[in-house]
Amino acid sequence: MAANDFEPIYLDYMATTPVDESVAEEMMRCLTIQGKFGNPSSATHLYGWRAQNTVKGARELFAASIGAMPREVIFTSGATEANNLAIQGAARFYAKKGRHLITTSIEHKAVLDVFHALEKEGFAITWVQPNSEGIISVDAIAAAITPQTTLVSTMWVNNEIGTIQPIADIAALTRQHGILLHVDAAQAMGKVAVDLSQLPVDLMSFSAHKVYGPKGSGALFVRDKPRARLIPLFWGGEQEQGLRAGTLATHQIVGIAAAFHRAKLHAEENLNHIRRLNAIFLPGLLALEGVTLNGSREQRVPHNINVCFQGLHAEALLMSLPQIAVSAGSACNSAQDEPSHVLKAIGLSDLQARASLRFSLGRYTTEADIKRALEAIQREVQRERDLAGK
């Protein structure tokens, strides 16, 4: 998608997506004097009731789109807050039972940093390593479990290399051991089938802006039976069953619900579109000399293409390709100079990690975009190889 010939081709859909226009319209209807602007907690007048009904409807729609019950949904400001609530909340609630937690070394910062903070508080953390394809093995998690373990946290779809973790198998393992499982599913919705009625996961974090919804909107699924218990992050009201104080943001809740509903409704059609684009883009990139794919080729979402341009610097490519909007990895790390912790965890050297770029495809990407991007990349890679005398 390029808005016009002068706008860069957007290939950074795993960083964020534009809001679907119909989602934006629904959100707008909750903001103004003509709309459902009332406080959903105002129980004494029509404006409050309207907003309350709107939130109720959105909660039902959201819950249905992930295979959950409405009471199992806690709306948050995003996946980062949902991750914090799940991990801190569960770790602290069950601290008397045990103070050992398990996570993986390839999580997003919104999970890694929470565990680092808990480690400073005295919790023992085991960091499970992935294999060279970026897959976490169930056996590796099983080997890390101790009688003190209360929580396992892993992502579903990796934000940098797009690998899909074996969540059903990990959930079966944690259920067998009576340990809580939290899954960071920020990148999962719309890319893999999410059905919590079939998946024994206790806590799952979601983000709206990865699925054509608004930024600043997320949710935490908290299983009801058996109930996953949490200590809230902050206090100040009884909203969201006392787990998330603060006035409910009707428009944000409507936004995430509408975005998730559409993602589920059009899942197959969108996935086929992305698969078609991937089938052009990936072979086109791999045909260039010295380009290799990072992460598993099979067990990954087609939206993500993370490749290493051996011998080159991703930074130089990024700077030299203003016609393409792409990133070297997580947007949350892009201001830092450190090579990606995910690429290093799957065995890439610092140099290889610094030579890697993440392209991510989305609903508005066209075949023409892909072809134009490939031509530009091909030209620039050749120029930089020539400058290097290779």
Place this chain on the structure above:
Amino acid sequence: MYNKQVLTYLHQATVTSLWPEGTAGVFSAEVGLKESGTWIKLCVYIKDSTIHEVRYRVIGGGYLIATVEWVNEYLTGKSLSTAEVLNAKFIVEVLGLPPQRFYCAQMIVDAVRKIVRQTI
């Protein structure tokens, strides 16, 4: 946001063939290591104490490529004494390099100084 100056020089960088070994009046210097992914080979054609032409090879990030290209433009037509006093701080200021890219300026200055020493 990338610095506009740096982007201009990065885009301007073009490949020219290096002079054959032993060409009269050509001096060259290498800085950095190819294996570490940061390397410059600077070649300069000098006649009558004046730098007539600069050619190079570079492996590195966008800031390093831009810095080398800037030096190419800056030194062409200048005297050896101008090259001798070139320093990293000056390059950082002129190009607006971020502090963590100071090494790019230092590498090219080291290369220029190696060449100047060969001419004495």
